[in-house]
Amino acid sequence: TVYEVDFSDEELIKKSVLTIDDKLTVKKVIVHITEGEQKKTIDEISLKASNSMVKTNDVTEKANSLLGSVKYDLIGEIAKETRLNRKTVVSILQKIKANTFYNFQVNPEGFIKEISKIINDEKAATLINNIVYSKTDNTYEDKIFTVNNFKGSLNSNILEVKKHIYDYLKTDSKIEQEFSKELESGEVLVYAKLPNDFKIPTPVGNYNPDWAIVF
16 A cells, blocks of 8 residues: 545644643753762761761752753754754744743753654644555565464464464464454454564554454
8 A cells, every 4th residue: 555644734733732732741940959068087987988078058949040041942953853844833832822832931951842742742643644545556475474483382372263364373462362362253254463574654654563354
C-alpha cells in the first residue's frame, strides 16, 4: 500500500492551541543556595567523613530574575523540536491564552519542552486521523511467514493450531496465547502471526502489526 495525508495547518493550530491551554503544566524553577565555610582546623577523620565544611546560610529563591538574563529563540527552538515552520509556530503562540504564555517567563526551557511535546502529540494524532491508504499491485512472497530456528516447548510457548497458516504457532507471551485461542474459536477463516521485519509505513514511523486475519 501507499499512503497520503491531507490536513490543513489551521486544523493542527486549532487543536494544539486548545490542548496547550488545557493541559500545559510547567514547573517553576527554584534555586536553593547553601553557603558554607571550611573549618579552621581539619583532621583526617573530618576529611573522611566529608564534614570539613560548616553551613553558614541557606537561601531558597525563585529563579525568575536569573532566567530573565538568558536569551531564548523561542520560535526557533519549538520549530526545531516539532519540525514545523516558524509561521505555524508563531500562529500557535499568538492564539494561546496570556496566562498560558506566562509560563515561558516562569521556566523557558520547561515551556519549550512541554509545548513542543503537546504539539508533536497533536501532529501525530492529526496525521493518523487523516491518513488514507491505497492498495497497490505489490505483493510479498510467502517466505515472510517462514520462521527460522523454530524452538520452544509444545503447549508452553508453542501451540498446536488449526486455523493458522501452519500447524504450530510460536507465541511470545500469555496475551498472544489467549488471543490465538480466540482466533481459533471465532469466525476466522485463516490467520498468521507476522514477523518482526514486516512493517507498514506511516507518517510517524514504521508500524509492525502482530497479526494478519481473514474472516
